[in-house]
Amino acid sequence: MLSVFSGKAAAKASMAAGRKAAILTQQKRNIYRFPLKSDVNITKTGKTKIAIGQGGRSSRTGYTVSVFGGSGFLGRIITSKLAKHGTLVVAPWRNSRSMRHLKVNGDLGVVNYHEWDLRNVQSIEESVAHADVVINLVGSELNTKNFSMADANIEGSRRIAEAAKKYGVDRFIQVSSYNANPKSESEFFATKGVGEQVVKDIYPDATIVRPAPMYGRNSALLHELVPLTKLGGNVLFRQEIYPTHGRQVAEALEKIVFDDSTLGKTYELYGPERYSKRELREMIKYMTHIGMYGYFPAATGFSIPAPRSFMKVWCWLNEKFNPSMESVNMDTYRRSTIDQVIDPSALTYEDLGMKADDLADWLYSYVKPYIISPSQSLNRTVYGRDEVLKLRDYVNTPKNSFDFFDLKS
Structure with missing residues (x-):
């Protein structure tokens, strides 16, 4: 009789151990969806960020990121990547219809809208006041009746960087362009190059990202x-x-956001x-x-x-x-x-542990x-x-033709 009871006790213990192992397996973080390797993270200014969850919905990284230009091609992808694992995203907008589809990328309260205007400094400051990282994707390839390329690519970058500096934002990521050069014959390439210099003057440790044309x-x-x-x-x-693949550029930006070793570096991302x-x-x-x-x-x-x-x-x-x-x-x-033209001094996908598609x-x-x-x-x-x-x-x-x-x- 004793052996029967001891056998049942052993079976129950085995089942309990199995359940515990299953729970631990379920709680194991999915590193492919969660960008952080530790639950406790310290920013460069000493702020403590606590990560919660398994890396998907109902998780939190503890970080808040302001994404200027989130309604664009690259902005939509990076917002999705950040929001899906619980990074709080502030999405400044000028046209609410172009931003509303971003809300479903995260849980309730993860993607937050704030109306802004390049000419309204207060609206810019309110958009970055609670951020740990600011990503500037704002830019223009043409002069419009409201904003010239210099307004968007230079003055816009200046005002966003100054607001971020005023409120003590830890990280600033400036997304520029391939061929960015203040001496370029192209007005777009020249203003993008000057925009980089303006940001560096305000944020010496800003990270510059120059993507090639994205597909x-x-x-x-x-x-x-x-x-x-x-x-x-x-x-x-x-x-x-x-x-270069747009999804890969967004993945690279996600890595840069949570990696303080990228401070002050310039990346050129190309195929x-x-x-x-x-x-x-x-x-x-x-x-x-x-x-x-x-x-x-x-x-x-x-x-x-x-x-x-x-x-x-x-x-x-x-x-x-x-x-x-x-x-x-x-x-x-x-x-x-x-x-x-490729800048030989700039870092690439390989420096982020990635292989270009x-x-x-x-x-x-x-x-x-x-x-x-x-x-x-x-x-x-x-x-x-x-x-x-x-x-x-x-x-x-070659085809033969006149x-x-x-x-x-």
Whole structure:
């Protein structure tokens, strides 16, 4: 009888141990979703941050991050990454309709809105007053009736940095641009370069991030390359770049936010392969089956080549009479002549323990939504990496044709 009871006691003890092990396993933090390696973290100014939870919903990192420009392509992704594991996010906004979709990225109270205006210093200060980290994604590639590129890229950076400094924000992350250089011929690249210097004057230990042109769903790069109606693409798409994955840039920013070893450093985030915009547009043309049966026949005629002199005048007219529209302007023309240059002194993805994605692995998945169903009746090609590389070789193969008007610029 005694052996029976002892056997039952052993079974109960074994079950209890199993339950305890299961609980401990469930409580184990998922390091792929939670950016912090410790429950207790000390900021550079001595503030103590306590992390709570397993790394998903209902978790908290203890940090508060203000993301200026959260409604943009990169801003939406980084806000999602921060909010999903409980980092409190302050999302300053000018247009409430462009920000409302950010709320669902975190639990109730995680994503918080605050109305701001570049000309209202008090609204900027209120947006950073309780932050531990400020990420500045604000920038403009054109001069509008309200703000010039200098206003957005230089004065905007200055005012946000000054407000953050006034309220003792620990970290400031300035997201700049590839080719940022105060001496650049392009107004956009020059103002981005000056913006970096302005931030460094206020925050000597600010982290500078220069992403290459980013690809992803709803990215500006794809919106530029995919449309059929393009006048003078042979001129405007001359630039050569190292496209980078937008999701990876956001992941890198997330690492930088919680890693104080990145203080005062400059990162250039770019892909492993160099592409010209011209070849990318040609590749996308074949992927979307432009000019094939099942598509409306006039489509191929909408992409009209033009001489450089004509495009220069066209860009000038656009800037003169339509300055606030997101169309080609003189700075667009200047940037088309400036290839991406890598700064050898800047850090890269590898310094963050990451490996850059190759565009060939992702291009088709992002282009596919632009393919309409009738165009697939004769061509159902699924472009994997090998097919994309073959297509790249094909579009770069020299074609025999006359060029009386200098259209192959």
